[in-house]
Amino acid sequence: MAEITTLPDAVASLVSDGDLVALEGFTHLIPFAAAHEIVRQGRRSLTLARLTPDVIYDQMIGAGCAERLIFSWGGNPGVGSLHRLRDAVEHGWPRPLALEEHSHAGMANRYVAGASGLPMAVLRGYRGTDLGAVTSSVATVTCPFTGEELTAVASLNPDVTVIHAQQCDRAGNVMLWGITGVQREAVLAARRSLVTVEELVDRLEPRPGSVVLPGWVVTAVAVVPGGAHPSYAAGYSRRDNAFYRAWDAISRDRDTFSAWMAAHVGG
Amino acid sequence: MAEITTLPDAVASLVSDGDLVALEGFTHLIPFAAAHEIVRQGRRSLTLARLTPDVIYDQMIGAGCAERLIFSWGGNPGVGSLHRLRDAVEHGWPRPLALEEHSHAGMANRYVAGASGLPMAVLRGYRGTDLGAVTSSVATVTCPFTGEELTAVASLNPDVTVIHAQQCDRAGNVMLWGITGVQREAVLAARRSLVTVEELVDRLEPRPGSVVLPGWVVTAVAVVPGGAHPSYAAGYSRRDNAFYRAWDAISRDRDTFSAWMAAHVGG
């Protein structure tokens, strides 16, 4: 049964140096507050997994938390590059960043396999590309019925998955709605999970398009209103597009970035 | 875009002798009215696919529509045997019935593979059982990452999938809610699809737990209120448990069965 606790306590007990951590949320419900707490607690040598590293991992990479990134699309959506990610890959600042890259389809299916307790998932993907040559978690299997060669991707089972959701109840059951991305799979694939929520409610009222994660598959829940900003939580906030645009200038320069982080994240 | 039509026209144009037909619905939303129309139109030599043949296939098998059954659990839930199914298998009445049997997990994943455009799905199942020895659509694959031997099941792509749903709108978009079983997968895996609905509405109001199938993945929709009886449609009707119990006596004897079908289904 999920423990309802504070964000600092949850991060301290669930996230350790060297862990494989997935902070998921596809544009919507990105768990920024939890990422900032991980930065403040000075976690190091993390392997960060996420389909779209987005500004959240740009910040964690620039802050020196990560030594490896598992991902499929590393840009600032609609804006441009993630400068801290590029600086780490191109120049090793603040430390070198190893990459394991996939397509979205591959990453999504890796979580599906993880959530299903299987060592791999099968898809028709990566055909003719160079991705397989640089990524060891892609291989092929032959269909025993048709002889077709299919793509296999290894399951992805994070040590900890962190997501942001709209609501939880007192038993730690969690509900999210709107664009729910790969969060169900990412939580079910993980050994431990932490959910930050906008609000604790007495009763989760069923809603259209909602995903409910029973408290017994969640390790810890922390109430953190606004914990997705500058991403958003449908029903609670809107995406701060201006911040995403502003991040381009903030993150372009190492000193500007570091000053911004010190002022706004601390740690 | 789905054509909104009558049930007789839809069955006449979509279901042909010899087709592989899946009438799905896991206890809830079983498309009985469509099955009865298929019986009335005298379709023959069908291969019928369904996780739980239930009373609906007991009727179609007894009426002589089927030459083959693909399934995973063939009983009358909570009541006992499906006597027409047993009579066909044990004594070839009214005609012999070939069986292709799986577990629920295997059948569900066969539809998933079909809906995904893949020739197979992978699971951990059928271990140590005799199912693989009698069913050619089960095989093994070796995980290229761990070396583990996994079970592969061949995709299932019906010529026609038939389901019952609560509502459609004028564009043929379909909405179902409650226990939605494998219907999404069964429709997406099929070459053609027919949906009977309780009601045509001006606008599909989003509901908790609803599945929406866009009109452009559905071939035909027919408005058939009560089309799931003696199964039920959440929000419209309750399961007729008394009928399921009564079916045991009706179906036990060939003449009683035939008289009931003539009186209640016709054709």
Added chain:
Amino acid sequence: MVASRQLADGDVCLVGIGLPSLAANLARRLHAPACVLIYESGTIGSKPAVPPLSIGDGELADTADTVVSVPEIFNYWLQAGRVDVGFLGAAQIDRHANLNTTVIGRYDAPEVRLPGAGGAPEIASSARRVVVVLRHSRRTFVEQVDFRTSVPGPGPTVVITDLGVLERSPDRGELELRAVHPGTSVDDVRAATGWELRVAGRVTTTAAPTGPELEALRALRAAMAP
């Protein structure tokens, strides 16, 4: 009643219809109010007031914490190892707890065609603990099952019958009589078993149903009457 005692509070239980559903709902009312019932139809955390006739009854969905698709139940919940206890029935069982729910007689010329596998093969192999409930007779407890439909995985396997309780010993992989119900002797059980039955060094007698247990059972049965 003995089956319902197999459920500990907080256990996640995958429930089939009939006796398993009755046992699980009994446990939820008595000693395991926090046990989580999952039905194959996709309902997670169902709290039915009355055990349903079918696993797709509306009340299971209405009272559930969440309802997911059937592929999800089997892939994300059962196969992933999230089920603590799986209840199964069978028409035949052998000394290794192999279960037959497919056919009596030859597969291609059946004497009795049974319903088939359903969710049982994967419940048997994926649930942490398997509880089999069936009647004890030489027709069901056979030297060799006519068809292996389900094979319990490496975890504990408990078989509860109208005569007693058997468990598969981890070392030998063979069923062993552990307890008899009040009024039943070990010889009664031997006589109803189609192989040379292993018997535990100390065979206990199961506790008779308590007053509250019987009352809960009667209330459930009454509510289920058509």
Added chain:
Amino acid sequence: MVASRQLADGDVCLVGIGLPSLAANLARRLHAPACVLIYESGTIGSKPAVPPLSIGDGELADTADTVVSVPEIFNYWLQAGRVDVGFLGAAQIDRHANLNTTVIGRYDAPEVRLPGAGGAPEIASSARRVVVVLRHSRRTFVEQVDFRTSVPGPGPTVVITDLGVLERSPDRGELELRAVHPGTSVDDVRAATGWELRVAGRVTTTAAPTGPELEALRALRAAMAP
């Protein structure tokens, strides 16, 4: 504008962010009101009033016919062959329409690290028709891409640039110049292409944007301004 004309009414279109989203939304306002927009984030049938900055903007979900998970979008909708048109961009393209969005320079010692694959490899291989939109220069139209991120499948592949329109001929599998924009010559396109460009027997000139087209474009752009 030329890209938006690639969409026929009723087409199912998988949309990325930026130019593709603009083109698809333009088409929906002009000649293809019934085209269905699918976004990678899981929204099916989105009808945004304003093309979004990101593919996960709330309006995409609020205006969608249904919202599904990301695994479902890729498995049940794209991979299953339900997408008619996929729009893609790229930093480099070669004569076979191989696309690079991964890296400029060597993979293990990049000059420029690009965003990576995203949904592109499977959009390229699974969409019935692939439309690539990019700027025409010798830096983008190269003899050999530094990394093959995406390889269009066997269906038609159209490349639309600021200079003209190229199509991959089914027989040779090589891009061929089919049309130039008004005021652009075939030699202009040759000069901006890093390989010996194949040119169709008859090169047409694309139609200049019509009044309503320009008006719709201006309205969309204005709505998108921060």
